[in-house]
Amino acid sequence: MTKGKTMKHMILSATMLTGLTLGAAPAFSQDCDITVGVVMELTGPAGEYGKAGAKSVEMAFRDFNDAGGVGGCKVLMDTRDSQSQGNVAVDQATQLVNIKKVPVIIGGIISSVSIPILTSVTAPAGVVQVSPASSSPTLTALGRDGKTNGVFFRTITSDALQGTAAAKYALDQGLKKIAIIYVNNDFGNNLMGEFTAAYTKLGGTITSSTPYNEKQASYSSEASVGMEGEPDALYLISTPVDGATIARAWISGGGVQKFLFNDGMNSDDFIASVGSQYLNEAYGTSSGTTPTASTEYFNANYEAFSGGIAPSAPAADRSYDAGAIVALAIAKAGSADKAAIKTAISEVTAAGGTPIHAGKAEFEKALALLKDGKPIKYEGVIGPVSFDQYGDITGPFRLWKITDGKVTTVGEMPSDEVSKIKASLQ
DSSP states (O other): OOTTSOGGGOOOOGGGOSSOOOOOOOTBOTTOOEEEEEEEOOSSTTHHHHHHHHHHHHHHHHHHHHTTTBTTBOEEEEEEEOTTOHHHHHHHHHHHHHTSOOSEEEEOSSHHHHHHHIIIIIHHHTOEEEESSOOOHHHHHHHHTTOSTTOEEESSOOHHHHHHHHHHHHHHTTOOEEEEEEESSHHHHHHHHHHHHHHHHTTOEEEEEEEEOTTOSOOHHHHHHHHTTOOSEEEEEOOHHHHHHHHHHHHHTTOOSOEEEOGGGOOHHHHHHHOGGGOTTEEEEEEOOOOOHHHHHHHHHHHHHHTSOOTTSTTHHHHHHHHHHHHHHHHHHTSSOHHHHHHHHHHTTOTTSEEEOSSHHHHHHHHHHHHTTOOEEEEETTEEOOOOTTSOOOOOEEEEEEETTEEEEEEEEOHHHHHHHHHHTO
16 A cells, blocks of 8 residues: 555555554545445454455456446445454444445455344345355345345355365265364354264264363363364364464374365464364365466466555455455446345346456456446456355365375365255265
8 A cells, every 4th residue: 555645546555454443435425436445354263264365466456446347437345354252243344334435345254243243233234244164054035035125245165064074075085983173162162063964974974062161271181171082183263373272282192183174274374373284184175276377377476465464365266256255246346236136146146147257457357348338247266256146156166185284185075065965975
């Protein structure tokens, strides 16, 4: 961010946000710039996700504005730190909606932040909310129950399917008896439940299932409980900071050095904190990608833009897509009207439009097509994106393993295969 520019001309850099609340231009300022609220977990247990995610949104907006923006006007960010806490997130989102009058909020990253924002702020206000990484099935249920006002979208698949994919992957690796330690929030409880249902029906045995509360100094007692029953492996459903503390307690207590991890544990910081020598038999699942030209563009440019964050960082790829879809929807709507933007979200990702990929040149093409009234379909970093009536996407699951201290992709499980497995278990 360059000193001397007025706030209405700046895209707020996530690297400068360390818990401070910074102001921004009104949602529709005098020279027509439009501000989008971004509520990310910049600090706390999920801070690694939020820092990467905020940088990705900033990159998407940079590319969009360089391409011409909304009739020459910019899409800006007002980024707030949720501190990985739902109550803080609600306070920040309330300020953005009620005071800044933003028509869109991108965030949160984790479900325990996104859900209270949705139920307390965005749904009642009719403000669009796009989460890059909140995977709780509760979000689908809220939509099905008519409690989202149709404003919620996410660029990650639901844990209703990830739990099934993880169960199948674990058994394929010969892990027939598993202990589970999981974060005691909506995300952790849902993923644990989905995994347990699938894993046991597929023939596996859960030796113990232990919840934990975040930010504890020690997790020795949870690790000790998990070791009872001599499991083949530990399924750790966590975030990198607490997850590293739990994994170290498990290893130091003599737990078997075989692990299964959820998507958010795909983290270089986690591996470094635990020690790669203890993670030679560590497996995980993530909401996957179908490579496109956007994937190639993002992988080639993100690290330099972000100041050293790897494009494989948790939530980075799908956060760019969240930012790109929001920007294109605003262009399609032609204004900061929240209802028009809500409608446009699905229109810029609908089948039949001209494919649009990431980057300035592609966004220039998109803006020209929109100006001529022609349909477009954004095909993102994670692949072609489309939303169902509840704001969910479908896509493959990436199967990975930690090898020599690095996360390596070893396979893919198509979503239709996962759905068939899940259906057969009902």
